[in-house]
Amino acid sequence: RQTFINDRLEQLNRLRTNVEELACVQDATQQNTNSIKTSIDWIEQDINNIRSWPLDDISDICWSSVLNRFIVINSQYVFILDERTMVLEQCLTSDTVKWIRVTCSDTKIYLSTQGLGSSIFEYTLMPSIVLLKEWKSPVTCTHNEWIEDLKFHNDFLGLVISRCANNAACFELRSSTTLNCLWSIQLDDVCSMYATRCCPMLNHQWIVVAFRNPRIFHISSDGKLISTDKKCRSPSNICLIGNNLLAIWDQKCIHLQNLCCIISSSIVTATYVVL
Numbered sequence: 001r002q003t004f005i006n007d008r009l010e011q012l013n014r015l016r017t018n019v020e021e022l023a024c025v026q027d028a029t030q031q032n033t034n035s036i037k038t039s040i041d042w043i044e045q046d047i048n049n050i051r052s053w054p055l056d057d058i059s060d061i062c063w064s065s066v067l068n069r070f071i072v073i074n075s076q077y078v079f080i081l082d083e084r085t086m087v088l089e090q091c092l093t094s095d096t097v098k099w100i101r102v103t104c105s106d107t108k109i110y111l112s113t114q115g116l117g118s119s120i121f122e123y124t125l126m127p128s129i130v131l132l133k134e135w136k137s138p139v140t141c142t143h144n145e146w147i148e149d150l151k152f153h154n155d156f157l158g159l160v161i162s163r164c165a166n167n168a169a170c171f172e173l174r175s176s177t178t179l180n181c182l183w184s185i186q187l188d189d190v191c192s193m194y195a196t197r198c199c200p201m202l203n204h205q206w207i208v209v210a211f212r213n214p215r216i217f218h219i220s221s222d223g224k225l226i227s228t229d230k231k232c233r234s235p236s237n238i239c240l241i242g243n244n245l246l247a248i249w250d251q252k253c254i255h256l257q258n259l260c261c262i263i264s265s266s267i268v269t270a271t272y273v274v275l
Contacts, residue, residue, distance in 0.1 A: 002148070099112070108125055142163075
């Protein structure tokens with residue numbers, strides 16, 4: 001949030017400088033001046049909208065192509081975010097559970113809860129957000145396990161499930177309608193007390209990243225391990241951009257990787273953006 005505000009403030013200062021420069025130019029049209037002043041008003045509105053956000057922490061975020069909006073959550077609230085106006089609209093609240101992960105299909109929102117024996121809540125997305133179902137332990141996971149991440153893809157849910165015993169974790173592919181498990185794969189040498197995130201990719205394959213004992217797992221559509229990259233720098237999150245670009249965040253940089261390279265060979269970072 002603060003990064004966005006700082007960026008908008010820089011734009012604001014540049015526009016104000018432009019207005020001052022135009023005032024010194026004799027042939028500057030009133031239309032040009034008014035256009036810049038309108039842009040200043042919009043940017044100031046963006047800044048005010050963000051400063052009024054009712055949350056300081058964000059647990060998770062996902063994109064809804066149907067709403068053309070981001071869905072943003074923290075432990076208590078679910079919001080819809082319009083990236084163009086930066087207006088945050090509260091749509092769900094909870095006093096009984098703490099949410100930690102969110103994903104969505106074209107018609108549903110799925111929310112998982114914090115802590116051992118995590119639950120998964122299923123809500124309608126359109127025309128309004130209404131609770132359809134709550135899956136509880138042991139259907140979701142056992143009483144000494146928790147859901148670290150979940151992602152919707154092609155009528156399935158990918159789940160990262162962590163365990164207290166042996167400090168272990170696994171990745172499972174579940175039906176999004178019944179939560180039946182199609183397959184499960186153990187994630188070796190993963191410290192379950194730290195973030196482990198997943199992301200669907202081309203050909204129904206999956207990528208799972210582990211922060212502690214850094215690992216990037218490339219998993220086939222039938223639950224077989226294709227490759228493991230141990231040379232990465234503590235990846236803490238991952239997402240697919242479009243159809244062929246993977247973004248991996250390691251808290252210092254966002255690494256961008258072409259998926260064609262991942263499928264044809266091992267995972268090697270091609271480009272990075274310093275935060």
